[in-house]
Amino acid sequence: MIKIAVDGMGGDYAPEPIVKGTLLALKKYENIAITIFGDKDKMAPFLEEHPRLTVVHTPFYLEMGEEDPIKQYRTNKEFSMFKALQALKDKEVDAVVSAGPTQALVVGGHFIVRRMKQIRKIAIAPMIPSYDGRGRYLLDSGAHVDVKAEHMRDLAIYATIVCEQVLKREKPTTALINIGSEPSKGRELDIEAYHLLSNDPNINFYGNLEPKEVFTTEADILLSDGFTGNIVMKTMEGTAVGLGKVLKREIKSSFRSKIGALFMRKALNNFKRSLDASEIGGALLMGLDGIVIKAQGASKEHAFFNGIRQAKEMVEADVINKVAAVLNQKDEENS
Amino acid sequence: MIKIAVDGMGGDYAPEPIVKGTLLALKKYENIAITIFGDKDKMAPFLEEHPRLTVVHTPFYLEMGEEDPIKQYRTNKEFSMFKALQALKDKEVDAVVSAGPTQALVVGGHFIVRRMKQIRKIAIAPMIPSYDGRGRYLLDSGAHVDVKAEHMRDLAIYATIVCEQVLKREKPTTALINIGSEPSKGRELDIEAYHLLSNDPNINFYGNLEPKEVFTTEADILLSDGFTGNIVMKTMEGTAVGLGKVLKREIKSSFRSKIGALFMRKALNNFKRSLDASEIGGALLMGLDGIVIKAQGASKEHAFFNGIRQAKEMVEADVINKVAAVLNQKDEENS
Secondary structure: EEEEEEEEOOOOOHHHHHHHHHHHHHHHHOEEEEEEEEEHHHHHOOOOOOOOOOEOOOOEEEEEHHOHHHHHHHOOOOEEEHHHHHHHHHHOOOEEEEEEOOOOOOOOHHHHEEEOOOOOOOOEEEEOOOOOOEEEOOOOOOOOOOOOOHHHHHHHHHHHHHHHHOOOOOOOEEEEOOOOOOOOOOHHHHHHHHHHHHHOOOOOOEEEEEEHOOOOOOOEEEOOOOHHHHHHHHHHHHHHHHHHHHHHHHHHHHHHHHHHHHHHHHHHHHHHHOOOHHOOOEEEEEEOOOEEEOOOOOHHHHHHHHHHHHHHHHOOHHHHHHHHHHHHHHHHHOO | OOEEEEOOOOOOEEEOHHHHHHHHHHOOOOOEEEEEEEEEHHHHHHHHOOOOOEEEEOOOOOOOOOOHHHHHHOOOOHHHHHHHHHHOOOOOOOEEOOOHHHHHHHHHHHHHHHHHHOOOOEEOOEEOOOOOOOOOOOOOOOOOOOOHHHHHHHHHHHHHHHHHOOOOOOOOEEEOOOOOOOOOOOHHHHHHHHOOOOOOOEEEEEEEEEEOOOOOOOEEEEEOOOHHHHHHHEEEEEEEHHOOOHHHHHOOOOOOHHHHHHHHHHHHHHHHOOHHHHHOOEEEEOEEEEEEEEEOOOOOOHHHHHHHHHHHHHHHHHHHHHHHHHHHHHHHHOO
């Protein structure tokens, strides 16, 4: 039985879609048991009895706009998110899924779950939409703005193992996000990272990737530091949302185009869906000593269910032990 | 009379659209005279006699894929782009417009035209598309990956003057591209830049801008270092082009949606046009001791014409002297 802790109160629309997504996952997967942490009274209207569901009450939860999660952590360990992470630390569960504030999950992950000893900097790794619909890992999308090239390499190894073992992709490739394709392009960090990535036997290095290919590339993993990764992710989001607004404005501008849009409804819906990250799932916090999935803040039932599915698959594939084994071997070879 | 040098052989489709755009500008604006540098034989099929047009022959021009412009510059000063820049240095003209390779223009600008003494790092500043259609300056989009906060501030002052004097915008605002809105967000560089920008009387500081607002923000100037700016620009391009491909695929997927697209043709064309940077014009190389405009590599006649129009407007507004005056005064106050 795979045991998963859910932060019942995290997310823009919590607890309703969180509780419903949890129940959906329990129905769909017979090999999981879930412990949900949160305010019993607030969750009650949506809860159902289930033999594999445990509810742990705590009246405290983090607001989505939380700006100082470190202070919150120091003041109160009873927030639903932190209790879920503590259960992971105590080996009561195998994974945590939360749609709560990202930085709080990073802070809680650091202080409670802690890093794998083989990884020096953790990363947030969301799946981003792609032209072919199968999604790409983007990392680091915002855990650390200040990293070294070897940290990036170790995270690329982690992501490669996830792509192989969980997504079942053969020889998944890692691309370095950069401002040009030649090895000499970019900052010192990028030039060093290029060197390390191209010489590592555990990584299938794609080379530098200019982000004008960000939506159409064949690479499976898009790698940079946490500042650049965050900028790429938010620029994609901003451009997609902005263009969606332009298209809507154009459609509304004449009767003819409104008629056209009726005929195109299915195509336009597919278009919209292909931009919707919740179809793919949440972000993985790579490098913690346990599986932690950050579901999107705006998660509805289906998106949160997808986060739980991801957590289950990561545990089934024994990702963390496999990453540790590769990195341990690397250390031995270098010592 | 405003005198403009044109690199006749720069650009993906040169020389045809370059020569045609030049003739168009001469017809439209009676107060400009143009010297076009390039291969006379290759330009001949498109050239027309014009009293305000001078043709200077040189058989050499840079390929668009040129990867080592510094070496080219050291070997041969007779490339059409470098000859145009030399004319600017020699005060024979007031501005240069080229659709040739960007990095070569940066190198040539540095070595031939040279920096204004008040500016330590130059920047490439393209106009990027926006929801409201009036465009935004993005800088630095790739001249320098390694800059200090005070360089960014000086460039923001330059861009502010351009927005006021050329675009006639009142109190144009500068936003710092960052991963969060609080002043403490980002790298050391960003935190320092936030401080300088918010305390400068010559800048209307908008605050930090997360790039999920990149297409819809009201700020006039989007500021970062040359690595981040380049990543933002190319991510916007990649996302827009990728989504365009998705939309096309969806339209083609059924007869119904093809019919719909016929009704929506005008709306879809407007949609496409709103993403088309060539409607707005080229990029300004800010910080050189002369006006240098980089027209898009893929410039057609109309886009190149727009580059010449921009150059003319910059000269008319006497931008460089105005920037120098503000920065000189700043220096005096600080000394």
